[in-house]
Amino acid sequence: MATYKELLARKQELDAEIEEARRAEAQAALATVRETVAAFGFTPDDIFGTRRKARAASNGAPRFRHPDTGETWGGRGPRPRWLKGKDPEQFRVSE
Template sequence: MERYRDLLAQKEQLEELIAEAHKKEAAAALERVREAVADFGFTPEDVFGKRRKDAGVAVAPKYRNPETGETWSGRGRAPHWIKDQDLERFRITE
């Protein structure tokens, strides 16, 4: 049992050292990034790419489950109630 407790204590010490090293290296990396941005005049779009204008915009539903009233826009993964079905059965016509 003594060996187990010793190992747990070592593990705790290592986790502290890992966290400290991560913090220091992250700070150094961030400083290098800031220097590069300042030196070269990078913009957020240069670094992260352009955000689509329609990102996060809700899309009108195209399909409705007649039993529950649930809707689906036709984007993303199909819900279970429409999966492997004829989409035209569920199309919203207005």
């Protein structure tokens, strides 16, 4: 039966072999991809697709306002203390 140190040494050898095989296969795959891209004239958008358009950013306008202090909340993030346990609709800012 192999000792712990012997097994660790074999593991390191196998890890090195695995990494070398991965590099070799990755290089071969990359060469194939490059040949295919060149042969068909693919663009990065053809390969990776186009980026989705970002959602329209919120204009940051407050949706809720505290009647006494004038504090506002846009409806995102944690609910402010002055709104906890209350119906937010009664504090909605009319547009």
